[in-house]
Amino acid sequence: MALERSDVENIAGLARLAVSDEAITQYQAELSKILDLVAQMNAADTDNIEPLAHPTDAVQRLRADMVTEGNQREKFQTVAPATEAGCYLVPKVIE
Amino acid sequence: MHNKTIAQIAKDLENKVYSSVEITQHFLKRIEEQDKTLNSFITVTAENALQEAKNADNLRAKGEASVWTGIPMAHKDIFCTDGVLTSCGSKMLSNFVAPYDATVVSNFKQAGAVSLGKTNMDEFAMGSSNETSYFGAVKNPWDTSRVPGGSSGGSAAAVAGRLTPGATASDTGGSIRQPAALCGVTGLKPTYGLVSRWGMIAYASSLDQGGPIAQTAEDCAMMLNVMASFDTKDSTSIERPKQDYTASLNNSIAGKTIGLPKEYFSKDLDPAMAAAVRAAVSEFEKMGCKVKEISLPNTHLAIPAYYVVAPAECSANLSRMDGVRFGHRCENPKDLEDLYKRSRAEGFGKEVQRRIMVGAYALSAGFYDAYYVKAQKIRRLIKNDFVAAFKDVDIIMGPVTPSPAFKIGENTSDPIAMYLEDIFTIALNLAGLPGMSVPAGMVNGLPVGLQLIGNYWDEAQMLNIAHQFQLATDWHKQAPAGV
Numbered sequence: 239m240a241l242e243r244s245d246v247e248n249i250a251g252l253a254r255l256a257v258s259d260e261a262i263t264q265y266q267a268e269l270s271k272i273l274d275l276v277a278q279m280n281a282a283d284t285d286n287i288e289p290l291a292h293p294t295d296a297v298q299r300l301r302a303d304m305v306t307e308g309n310q311r312e313k314f315q316t317v318a319p320a321t322e323a324g325c326y327l328v329p330k331v332i333e
Numbered sequence: 334m335h336n337k338t339i340a341q342i343a344k345d346l347e348n349k350v351y352s353s354v355e356i357t358q359h360f361l362k363r364i365e366e367q368d369k370t371l372n373s374f375i376t377v378t379a380e381n382a383l384q385e386a387k388n389a390d391n392l393r394a395k396g397e398a399s400v401w402t403g404i405p406m407a408h409k410d411i412f413c414t415d416g417v418l419t420s421c422g423s424k425m426l427s428n429f430v431a432p433y434d435a436t437v438v439s440n441f442k443q444a445g446a447v448s449l450g451k452t453n454m455d456e457f458a459m460g461s462s463n464e465t466s467y468f469g470a471v472k473n474p475w476d477t478s479r480v481p482g483g484s485s486g487g488s489a490a491a492v493a494g495r496l497t498p499g500a501t502a503s504d505t506g507g508s509i510r511q512p513a514a515l516c517g518v519t520g521l522k523p524t525y526g527l528v529s530r531w532g533m534i535a536y537a538s539s540l541d542q543g544g545p546i547a548q549t550a551e552d553c554a555m556m557l558n559v560m561a562s563f564d565t566k567d568s569t570s571i572e573r574p575k576q577d578y579t580a581s582l583n584n585s586i587a588g589k590t591i592g593l594p595k596e597y598f599s600k601d602l603d604p605a606m607a608a609a610v611r612a613a614v615s616e617f618e619k620m621g622c623k624v625k626e627i628s629l630p631n632t633h634l635a636i637p638a639y640y641v642v643a644p645a646e647c648s649a650n651l652s653r654m655d656g657v658r659f660g661h662r663c664e665n666p667k668d669l670e671d672l673y674k675r676s677r678a679e680g681f682g683k684e685v686q687r688r689i690m691v692g693a694y695a696l697s698a699g700f701y702d703a704y705y706v707k708a709q710k711i712r713r714l715i716k717n718d719f720v721a722a723f724k725d726v727d728i729i730m731g732p733v734t735p736s737p738a739f740k741i742g743e744n745t746s747d748p749i750a751m752y753l754e755d756i757f758t759i760a761l762n763l764a765g766l767p768g769m770s771v772p773a774g775m776v777n778g779l780p781v782g783l784q785l786i787g788n789y790w791d792e793a794q795m796l797n798i799a800h801q802f803q804l805a806t807d808w809h810k811q812a813p814a815g816v
Binding site: 329 | 525526568569641655690691706711752765766
């Protein structure tokens with residue numbers, strides 16, 4: 239399936255990836271080839287086939303709604319790029 | 334000393350032939366000498382390892398040792414290790430010191446094992462050659478101009494180069510079995526849900542499964558005894574009675590029926606590889622096994638379905654890498670969107686970006702049924718093929734890879750060519766079945782892997798069959814020149 243340049247720009251936007259004009263051209267060709275490979279699925283008749291979400295058809299386990307873990311904010315924030323007063327810092331969002 | 338298996342080291346430690354500190358120092362020295370060439374480790378935790386070894390020796394002196402006490406091993410850098418860099422082979426996490434241990438890591442700590450460090454891998458486990466690692470390609474110890482396979486290429490190369498007796502690994506589409514095959518070591522991908530995924534950085538959550546790489550099936554059984562555990566922190570972990578995978582290794586395998594899928598001996602398979610695999614199968618006939626041709630008619634749909642499921646799930650999983658809470662952040666972001674976009678574009682390599690974009694496309698509005706649901710229906714067809722086959726056979730065998738290890742750089746310009754490397758391994762992940770790669774021959778001086786495919790939860794039988802093969806053959810004892 240041949241993707242348009244605008245498709246790739248749109249996908250890169252959805253995926254939050256800054257992609258240069260030059261790279262868009264490369265991805266356009268590569269992603270189109272991957273989607274061609276994927277399109278081989280269409281030859282299979284899958285009418286009335288139940289999608290397989292879990293290999294052994296297990297279902298989601300539930301647990302009691304109880305606190306099981308203590309607060310480790312300081313430990314977890316040691317790996318953050320920028321923090322202040324226990325908050326994660328990002329560029330100003332609201333003027 | 335470094336050619337010893339985990340089982341032999343366990344015995345030697347028990348008999349006080351050497352101490353844990355001595356064997357740990359031996360492997361650390363080998364890593365120091367050999368790994369400049371192989372590049373199989375991202376991080377070596379020498380100081381930690383020696384401390385753990387010392388603690389192990391103390392426990393043993395007090396008579397409190399168990400089977401794993403003081404045995405050195407390594408972890409794939411996909412497993413979070415508290416206080417130690419956990420990069421997942423990516424620039425994105427090249428500054429990420431994990432704040433907790435993965436369940437697999439804490440299981441080994443509790444068992445008393447000594448961790449030598451973290452092994453190299455394809456970035457976020459996306460690759461079949463270990464060339465996508467931010468920390469550089471890993472070299473195959475059999476021929477350093479060739480790839481070790483991937484994504485667990487560091488773990489496989491480190492075991493083959495005898496830099497560690499065993500290493501943890503993970504398999505989403507073949508990432509344990511393919512590098513084990515290309516490096517001439519033994520690897521096992523368990524049934525989906527047997528080994529906890531908690532703290533194992535997610536690539537494609539419905540396919541990912543941790544498992545061991547070691548020299549022998551017996552060692553893989555010993556590692557699986559530690560790795561397999563029910564874990565409430567992994568919502569897809571399955572609760573099952575604890576099993577001792579070493580208990581049935583010596584059972585007779587006479588009378589077992591082996592299925593050979595005709596689709597696995599197609600034109601894609603190098604004829605010399607096919608001959609090696611068939612020769613291995615005839616060893617089993619000598620041991621009293623029966624061989625039967627079977628058909629897995631939907632095999633050809635595995636790669637197309639995988640390249641929807643895996644990218645779709647990775648695009649969701651990797652959305653957490655946003656430059657805000659951990660990982661790489663770009664310089665001087667002008668606003669929040671710029672921060673996200675540039676941090677991710679700078680932090681992720683090309684292959685990861687390709688897969689994220691394929692996934693984002695497949696999951697975008699209007700395409701979900703045509704891609705993800707269609708692929709999940711194909712997973713059902715592939716599973717049904719195996720379920721039908723296992724009505725007639727005890728185990729399925731075939732090749733792991735279409736050809737032996739390829740040259741570094743040979744497949745990097747064509748992503749599709751690289752994807753086809755996993756043609757015989759991916760179907761198991763889609764079906765959630767367990768599989769192994771066992772050294773079974775040589776082609777042009779390079780190792781050939783025999784793939785064993787077991788029924789659900791049949792790891793013990795698979796290990797029994799692999800162990801019996803290793804008692805009858807010595808492919809697994811062969812080591813690269815100079816090792």
